[in-house]
Amino acid sequence: MPQLNGGGGDDLGANDEMISFKDEGEQEEKISENLSAERDLADVKSSLVNESETNQNSSSDSEAERRPPPRSETFRDKTRESLEEAAKRQDGGLFKSPPYPGYPFIMIPDLTSPYLPNGSLSPTARTYLQMKWPLLDVNHGSLQSRQALKDARSPSPAHIVGPFCLEFPGQSDLSLHQFQLSNKVPVVQHPHHVHPLTPLITYSNEHFTPGNPPPHLQGDVDPKTGIPRPPQHPDISPYYPLSPGSVGQLPHPLGWLVPQQGQPVYPITTGGFRHPYPTALTVNASMQSFLSSRFPHHMVPPHHSLHQTGIPHPAIVTPNVKQESSHSDIGLNSSTILYTLHRKHQDSKKEDEKKKQPHIKKPLNAFMLYMKEMRAKVVAECTLKESAAINQILGRRWHALTREEQAKYYELARKERQLHMQLYPGWSARDNYAGNQQGKKKKRKRDKQPGEGNDLSAPKKCRARFGLDQQNNWCGPCRCKYPKEVSCLVRA
């Protein structure tokens, strides 16, 4: 695969790798898809959203707007400007300008909302703060915040309904939540699997501005473990566990806006607890020390698995421990957890001794990084929860990205691989193959042949074969047009 020339310069090296197509049908489909998907989306939107909504939502980075050939002053530019301006007003420069001018995931809270009297935090901003920094006391869970939400959604389009995902790329999270609230969809679906303290950030060191962390983050305490953490190595991947202090020092220009996954790309398995909100409730300091002492070879892989910072690399996953990360653990008292872990540890001790090598996961590729970042947003926008469907949407959006936008992720992935190589010099992807994994069953071979029909890939084939213009030639399932198609693929 082509690699970005890691060198500075631009993402020119990414040109060759931007969009690769596997076969003609696919290519044909993709091309037509790229050209029509947005149109389809627009159709669906327009049929569902009234004009005022549309206008309101038009302040977005919608895919259609993202790539207008003559790009004088795009919407994003405007929104970015307004964002910067608002950020300056609000935080005196806390929020820096985006490192990626074309950053596609700007979700602008309505900073000019009428609900921002006297310069106080707007409800939208409160929502974001709550989402991103739940430790902040921003009317957390209070009636006030709910009222704020309620107020903010007052103009929500109650008429908008749909079993499938409505793609409103530029829609702010809050507005999307408004949609869902108005659609009687379970309350605010803010990204549950987003760790609010580990926003997706770039590798660029320039974002690691040494400064005083926010008061609530003072002391660089791991939100998961509750224990202090050593300073971050400047080279460490931002996808690796970040101390909240670091995060606090990371004024990712859009960090509070970006819908990120809370987990690092390599989910830290501190004590095996892997929860969307791994706060001190999940693992406290004593728990951490217990785990450290009780699971030395579990959690402390060979020397190379510890980054020079002393932070275990998140790519290291010990399957047994991961099993223990059941969400059901939440709510158990510490002694119960300790006992359970102890017993499980006893049970798996022998097995662990056999396989001393921890499972080092593959570094994430560009698309995986993109998915990781955008999944929460798509989930929030959709009523869909099934990852297969979500991934389809993400795949489309991936192709809809501009080269610059994709290049960002290719670059991130490249650095991810570099760091991975440095951390695990002897590691090979082969190590993770099922054949080399003890106790791990080999996945079923997916022998999908191109000619196969009647499978879930059929819609693709019809679309690729006949194109969107000749949908009358499509088979039944294939007529389920995007984005309905996605829901069609989801077995109800």
Place this chain on the structure above:
DNA sequence: AAGCCTTTGAAGAGG
């Protein structure tokens, strides 16, 4: 409980 589904990309295996 384990595996599937679904996406893209990286990397290994094999011809």
Place this chain on the structure above:
DNA sequence: CCTCTTCAAAGGCTT
């Protein structure tokens, strides 16, 4: 070199 396969994430669904 080319093609095929596996795995990385995710979580609901299926077996």
